Amino acid sequence: MRRSLSASLAFFALTVPALASSDGAWEEFAADVKKKCIEAAEPMIEKAAIAVDPFGSERFGLAVLSGKAKGGDATVSYICVYDKQAQTVELGSELTADTISVTIPKN
DSSP states (O other), X not given: OHHHHHHHHXXXXXXXXXXXXXXXXXXXXXXXXXXXXXHHHTTTEEEEEEEEOSSOOSXXXXXXXXXXXXXXXXXXXXXXXXXXXXXXXXXOOOEETTTOOOXXXXX
């Protein structure tokens, strides 16, 4: 009984921060991830298309960018990781079409 109560309290403690955030706050978060990831990829991708995970993980925002490689004809993709605390981004290495196939719908 005590163990299940502890587990229940731990579950609710982890979910309360997510429930406490407003739709507007999540939209601002996603917009910041999008802006910073596109800026980071600008030197590598022409007119990048981006798909942003609307919530990310507990510590990170996540996005996938795809588009034509600058100076070439190949389609490339990058995974973008946004540090929620520092509000900075890092891009993974270039992923070519033979490694991953990404289709991001136009908005």
